[in-house]
Amino acid sequence: MRFHDQLDELSKFNLDQTVGFIIKYTFSALFIAANAVPFLRQLNEPFAGKTWVLLCASANGWENYGMEADVYHAYQVIKAHGIPDENIVVMHYDDIAQHPNNPDKGIVVNRVGGPDVYKGVPKHYIGKEVTPQNFLKVLQGNATLKAQGKKVIESGPNDRVFVYLDDHGADEIVAFPSGDVLHAKDLNQAFKDMNTKKQFNHLVFYLAACEAGSMFAKLLPNDINVYAVSATKPDELGWKANSEWKKYNTWLAVYFAVTWLENSETADLTKESVETQFQYIKERNNFTMDGELHWQHAQEYGDLTIANKADVSEYMGDKKVQFDSATVAPTGFSLSRDAAINIVRKQIETTDDFAAKQQHVEKLAAMLSRRELLDKQIEEYVNTLPGIDANVVLNERLDLNNRECYIKLVDTFSHNCYNIGENTYSLYKMKTLVNICETTETEVAVNHLIQYCDSIEKPIEKIL
Template sequence: MQFRSVFLSLLITSTVFLEVSEGKNWAVLAAGSNGWPHYRHQADVCHAYQLLRKNGFPPENIITFMYDDIADNEKNPYPGKVFHDYNHKDVYEGVKVDYSGLDISADTFVEVLTGQQELKDQGNRVLESGPDDNVFIYFTDHGARRLLLFPYDALDWEYLHETLSNMTAKKMYNKILFYVEAAFAGSMFENNLPTNIGVLAMTATNEHESNYATFCDDAKIKSCLADEFSYQWMADIEKNKLSQRKIGEHFRAVKEALTHSHVKLFGDKKILDLPLSDFFTYGPQEEIRETTTDRPIQMKDESIATQAHVISLAKQLKESKSPRQMKLAHGQLHRALELSKMARETMDEIVNAVTTNGPPNGKHNDKHAYVECYRTAYKQYENKCLSIYQVPEVSNELEKLDRLCEQGYDAKVIVQAIFTTCA
């Protein structure tokens, strides 16, 4: 009898332990941009939020970053609503925005991911995941070589690596699945993401190319509604049974669906064998499939993300209904094209000034010097010359700055060339 009591006690204790240690799923969704021309980034995040909620995620397990200036924007012909495709299904209603406006920054994003107590003490939400929990991280915005952009600063690849290392040291996760929608997104993880820390990154692009926007020809909304990679990964999740579909199958389907950029994988490839439900569902309500006609539709009217604003301006010019509207639209389009040309010519002038000044200083194998060189050069270029939010085509040109630093040219020489060129 005593043995039976001890056995039952041990069984109950074990059961309680299993229940306590069962992992939860968390998600951090971030749109790094602001302004009407970048409508699609906030639409991406809104759709992702709705997808997670439909699959059982409670709001307290989703942290959202969104400038939140689209739904009620004066240019929005559908006040209070945000759409992700031509079906015009509102994806904004019910979205709980945790960080908006000036709080959309690289530093805040990092502090949230690493669960900084100081931020929590101020009444803000941070990631509170533990060693048994899976975390889905999704970022969508402009990017450049080794950079992810926020409205007023940037997250570079070394800072991101330090962030993931910090999360690993603090035992904040079991596995992390990290999706990045941005130009040059692959450069954030290239030779920089260990394969043994339980993190898998999927990027919209490789290390040297732009991503693509889609649904760029809406009759009333003069901006692209979605990004190609983002729309496809969400569409694949919405039409499949997640407990029976492996992440590897999901990756191959998304990769095949994209006709322009090259989807890449970095990190722990063993995660590809896990089901999508390990990251995209929560609790017993998992896999609630909608019976609705508002299904994902075939993408159309794509544009290189760095040129999406030009497409929008050209459309406004074409649809002008008065001489005044035509003059205004023509002026805006002309200015955008001139700024694009200026970005290219300015960077070429900087590169020429640096390379004709003398050979590299021989530090090209010094990673610390390289990191600091590129950080410094980028910040000074943005301050003195042009920013990506002023001229999206700048993202293509920053690869030239990165190459100078990689080749070992001194940061002081590069900065001086920037000052001289953009004075």
Template sequence: MACGALLFVALLSLIVGSWCLPENAELKDFGGPPSNTEKKGNRWAVLVAGSNEYYNYRHQADICHAYQILKKGGLKDENIIVFMYDDIAYNPENPRKGVIINKPNGRDVYKGVPKDYTGTDVNSNNFYNVILGNKSALTGGSGKVLRSGPNDHVFIYYADHGSAGLLAMPTDGDYVYAKDLIRVLKKKHASRGFKSMVLYVEACESGSMFDGILPRNLNIYATTAANPEESSYGMYCPGEDPRVAEEYGTCLGDLYSISWMEDCDISDSREETLQQQYERVRRRTNKSHVMQYGDMSRRQQFLVTYMGGYLSKRGTSTSNISSPLISRAVNQRDTKLHYFQHKLGRAPTGSQEELEARKQLLDEIAHRKHVDDSIHKIGELLFGRRESSNMLMKVWPRGQPLVDNWDCFKKLLKIYEKYCGHFSAYGMKYTRAIANMCNAGITAEKMVVASDQTCSKKPHV
């Protein structure tokens, strides 16, 4: 009887104690650091490799590596959504079938990666609707979407080619436009679809995806591999890094991406903040300017908030991560050219392989010349020879959006591609010129005339 009375008193004290919590007290998430005492929510991630073909090996390698980091951190597959064309692991050119590595002599990062959206299901429509949790609007794929709620933390990582105002997708003519991405993020925020969000973007001119258009009041923090007007760089490339086996023939990673992921590989996510990682990645990424945008208060959050809790066996020493890389990096605009040059160089003299590699290299050179010539010719027709270069290459001050009228930007870009052929990773460097045409008041009608006059009688190389 006495024992029963004591038990009752103990239970009553626990109940009363819970009633006496302050009104705004929040439950501590013991998976995070003491300073991040938040209502317990879930971690979600969307990983996107927006390219295909073997010469773009590095983008899918980056995404697979990111998946392994999140899995080590305790995220469940149901909370990790992966976009990758999946044409690399078993590609005839891959010297290790079924294996993808992200650095020389690296471990397999492909094993276990979910194939949520592959092939042509890797597209902008699915990407937007996955973020919005709009399952009914998907076209193909696993059907997995972000079912995140108001207490959840979301991490989005995108690795691909990019240019002023857009990120590429594997299908020609399909792009993730900066304005559309921001619209989707605003909509997700308005629906209380997350508590906080972090985006890491690996692409040329990736800063233009957020500069002047990502509001600071959305609880979103973003970092990019490059500022709005410069390229990002491929890393661990054959011929540039002696540790890369020649048979790979292509870059294994990207400079910004391997910097943040190799930092994760040797760090304690419970002790390192987003700001600390940004500084380490910024110092190591010595070919471009790593940028940050959005809600800067998020920088003080620990990586565990988004990537889960992992502790490196090697401790938290990051001296080798904070220093610039010694190996030579390759401009992302030139990685395809580098790939064909290397392929030709290692082909046996007089072989069919040599003939094919030489043709591929010459075709790539011809394509680059076609893009250069057509853009410059269109510029001269629209602005005159004297003013053309200044108008096409004009860069707006930092903090201003790339273009005033995004609908015009999309329309003129589509007109160019209709008459002159789709932009390649190299040709995408001219999307700023398209934006400047819109900012100068060039109409769709004028663009049609100039594009037709420039390209209608020329083959689209």
């Protein structure tokens, strides 16, 4: 075959191949594009599952009015944004709406001049039902509770779960009125178990408490689809806000709740990421009281990618609502642990009646005396322990590593000595229990505590 004939044949071959290639890959591209449309649409559509919400105020007493009010307010906001009642579980002691100190019986407000946030709040778990055991069972959809007719979170693999817990806390614990505490280890184990059982797609947890960061800092993995926001750093105290002294004589909120609820009422939650809400909270981390600047530092833990990928609406509802509330900067603050004693101090300051003022002075003296008694008893207990440096144990802050010892010692203290949930001042002593566990054998520490607490006389009144 002549050269020119070979060239013609080669050109025909290449042309046929080229046309075939174009036809083949054009159809392939069209097929991919056609199938990509529903895929891309799926990415932009809301997630297929449901949103479940657990709200819990595990504190009680008039000094903790704001903690219960926060949860009531959260319920109203989340319901208004479209989360149905069937998917919301509320746990609260329910003692402030009809409390003797409440000037407006049956009404609870979360800020001065604010609307009633109590109306319509469910009573799924109230009073003595508000325990750490029930909290974890509700969260994990406990079948026994459900069989008893109690409401639980029934989330599945496609669902989102949002949890808000508001109470007092200390090193790796959250207090409950029952005397038992919620341990960080148990909470994080619940997360792991739920992830293993595919009980959620993602879970977001907001915690308002002193030293709230300690519940997650060393224990929450970043690969189990859980994202947590704490009101405070692991070693930081939290603040109450919105004091009112003409009618209520207490704090109507906690500082952390004021910020995230304000944002959830004013922002378009369908366009705001969870991370944006966290930054909103984080930026409002200081306030001035009596001419002095104070700080509270929100923290985030776990799978941080959740916060960037998800909108707040996926956890709090996507219905757009115009709330009847103005953005008001929080005022009137108190360290959460000192609220009860600061109420009495404020009553002394604002009361003109001499007899009433004298009663308040005597009440304050008695409260301070009980605090001094606990200080003395803790020191006496420490001095019964062999081979330790009492100065280190009583005054320093060691890192918690011996977690099993600490859990046993905290539970023993709350059951044998002072109910931690009822004696708020005892939370200041948890760091001493950490230090003991880092310097003493577990059984020695626990046995000495039992023996000591069995031998002492305890005051009838709570140590607040």
